[in-house]
Amino acid sequence: MPHPTPESPSRRHDVVIIGGGAAGIAVTASLLKRRGDLDIAIVEPAERHSYQPGWTLVGGGVFSADITRRPMDDVIPSRATRYATRGERVDPEAAEVALADGRRLGYARLVVAPGLVLDWGAIEGLEETLGENGVTSNYRFDLAPYTWSLVQSLERGRALFTQPPMPIKCAGAPQKAMYLACDHWRRQGRLDDIEVRFCNAGGVLFGVPDYVPALERYIAGYGIEAACGERLVAVDGPSRTARFAVGGEDGEHEEERGFDMLHAVPPQKAPGFVAESGLANGGGWLDLDAETLQHVRYPAVFGLGDVSGTPNAKTAAAVRKQAPVVAENLLASLDETPLTAAYTGYGSCPLTVERGRIVLAEFGYGGTLQPTFPRWVNDGTQATRRAWWLKAKQLPWLYWNLMLKGHEWLAAPARREPRMESGDARGASGR
Known part of the structure; x- marks a missing residue:
């Protein structure tokens, strides 16, 4: 009709x-x-x-x-x-x-x-180079395929993944892009030749402490250098350099880093x-x-x-x-x-830590855990295959056929x- x-x-x-x-x-x-x-x-x-x-x-x-x-x-x-x-x-x-x-x-x-609103313009030079010069973001429909193209083609060098100050939509998405990239590089035998850095403007890896240990194991396993208090402020695509405001005991200072791949996430408002x-x-x-x-x-x-x-x-x-x-x-x-x-x-953040496993973070106000399923079905504080099956196979169908049609399952x-x-x-x- x-x-x-x-x-x-x-x-x-x-x-x-x-x-x-x-x-x-x-x-x-x-x-x-x-x-x-x-x-x-x-x-x-x-x-x-x-x-x-x-x-x-x-x-x-x-x-x-x-x-x-x-x-x-x-x-x-x-x-x-x-x-x-x-x-x-x-x-x-x-x-x-x-x-x-x-x-x-x-x-x-x-x-x-x-x-x-994704405030791409808040980062100097970012809009002009998105989709080329190794600069991408899964926060845009047209750029997500470019992310995969970069991951496939990178054989050695430096990959930077950024996270802006909170609040942002899907706070785990900047990490998910990084974990999936590292998993691919490891499967291809390239990870040892790629320096991976997570440049996080916040002060913690994830805001709910119960899920951090599982994430830290993947950070260590992939050899990722995780840095807090690093905020992306400018990108020069042609020279493949990024500038960060870095917090310290004496206040902020700026540091420049080169990259072969940059997954950028803009501030949001x-x-x-x-x-x-x-x-x-x-x-x-x-x-x-x-x-x-x-x-x-x-x-x-x-x-x-x-x-x-x-x-x-x-x-x-x-x-x-x-x-x-x-x-x-x-x-x-x-x-x-x-x-x-x-x-x-x-809120739920399925943290895709490798192809085939997810840490299914589910929590409410104040970081209180609110798991949908009992632990014997799925332990959300650990990376599980069952959570991957839910994310990759079931949630898209539930979104289109239940949630958008007023069927309020669970x-x-x-x-x-x-x-x-x-x-x-x-x-x-x-x-």
Whole structure:
């Protein structure tokens, strides 16, 4: 069934959703599963929808890039109205969204789920050399195949893998690219001839200590030089040199390093309209209640996904648990009943440490472990073949056929004490 066509220059919907990524589509499907007659609009300009968790495996030679993308209109629920343009600004007092094409959408409830911005321009010279001169990144669909090409062709030299300051989407992805590359070089008998360095702007290898020992064993086994407090600030592609700000006891200083291959990950931030619309916290991210995923100042606004200022890992697995919480709480707010669904911060990072084995990190707020399966099924603190089977064989199918269609397998919300939220759901001003 074709999507309804938005005809008038201004329209009002029950729910407007900004973003047609994993978060926006999953919550749309979850809402329609619960209340099929909702008038829902999705604001999304892209014509293709990407399964971004698959790009690491594209860069490791496991997947082909084309299987990670589908036409946007094939994945948006048919009962939703799509506006193929950008959301430029939100007026939470008037309960309106201004679109890039000049139209304005009124809403009873708004869901903000536009993802985040990859700030390639924050690293001097990086944009100009991406895709050539040995510079690549699995954070872009078109570059992940180049990563695999570089890994295959490098026989000796120096490979640098960088990680920017947090928060970033899929915090383990910079390491995954490195481990898969090292595994290939080891299998080809080349690893001893390649100097591998992990240049991590953060202070720890991974933010949840329970998973660090397993990762450290792979770091040692591959002979990787892991350095913390090293932030990529500039790249000169033609000369194959990278400049880093390096922290020390006397403050930062800069060091230059040559490379034959550079896997770069840019700093990441929320879209500018979030702060411009008065919806941001002090860091520029969407200011949400960590449990209910309702905006802390505007009760008619909810959010989820990578734009959120909640202290969880920014992963597709987090979205899988967030979508039912937003769907239940948004409908409760429409019905003027207490919000009882709670998100406990679940996120998952399948750390691909070699082809065939994964450390399946699953954790919530405060680093509390939240394993899906008992340890006798899969010990997430160790590298296992069972976790690889889940990541490479099952998760893509679950993403396209369950999560994006509102089938909430192992994603039931936690429960909170029922209480009414303060404030009028039409806006903080109570208008």
